[in-house]
Amino acid sequence: MIALDDYIKENYRTTGLKSTIKRYTNYQNGKAKTAKLKDILDYINYLRKQNVSPKTLRNNLFAIKIYYRYLQETEQRKDHPCQKLYLKDQINRAIAVEKLYTKNQLETLLTNYKTKNQSIQLRDEVIISLLIHQALLVKEITSLKVAEVNLEKGEIFIEKGGKTNARTLPLQANQILLFYNYLEARKTLLEHTKKQTEYFITSKYGTALNPHGISRLINDKKPKEEHIQPLKIRQSVIANLLKSNNDLRIVQVFIGHRRSSSTEEYKQTELEALQQAVNQYHPIK
Structure with missing residues (x-):
């Protein structure tokens, strides 16, 4: 039977899967293989109380799903307790223009x-x-x-x-x-x-x-x-x-965005530009 580490290396390129799965199995304290949906939701709620970001929550659920997929494929478990579980936590996808x-x-x-x-x-x-x-x-x-x-x-x-x-x-x-x-x-x-x-x-x-x-x-x-x-x-x-006042549509074509709204997310308002200048040249000490 293929080991979990080898299964991950063979099927996934995402880094950190091994450690993310280990944190989950440690939390379940020996009961991970037989855990039910409620046990997985308890772990997700535990992570929420640690104030982890919505993106991190989704990454953890992704790793947990892989763990149970591994158990299914190696015939250690017949069902997948969280295959249809999806989180509604909203990920902040705003572009932090001031950090570019x-x-x-x-x-x-x-x-x-x-x-x-x-x-x-x-x-x-x-x-x-x-x-x-x-x-x-x-x-x-x-x-x-x-x-x-x-x-x-x-x-x-x-x-x-x-x-x-x-x-x-x-x-x-x-x-x-x-x-x-x-x-x-x-x-x-x-x-x-x-x-x-x-x-x-x-x-x-x-x-x-x-x-x-x-x-x-x-x-x-x-x-x-x-x-x-x-x-x-x-x-x-x-x-x-965009900051150099290039036409939005021209920038959109240059970048390859399919929607102008995707390009527009990078526009900085005058107030944001002013705030950035204040932070850069007159930082609060």
């Missing part, structure tokens, strides 16, 4: 980015530039194919995604030389590793990258306070474009 990177911070990040492994410096510079100049999602970066990069026209084509529209985006002038040099290094790498791939961004072994790996790669050996968050970069680019 400024235009100058992004420019500094782009200029000063260095990796300790020089063999992948070019590749990582390309990734950072796509995050900052084109505000791509990590999945869009890893899905980008060589054939969709047109250096002669200075543009890239982004395929339609699960939540984004297809679009053609211009490259910055300094990106064209960067991409050319990277493609030359990529060609040498593939010849050396005897690999073949249509994807533009590759691992140091010549294989395609997993989108979940980009954050780990660009933060390799960096102290936690210096970690770069790819999604936060995208959000910052959107907010900065």
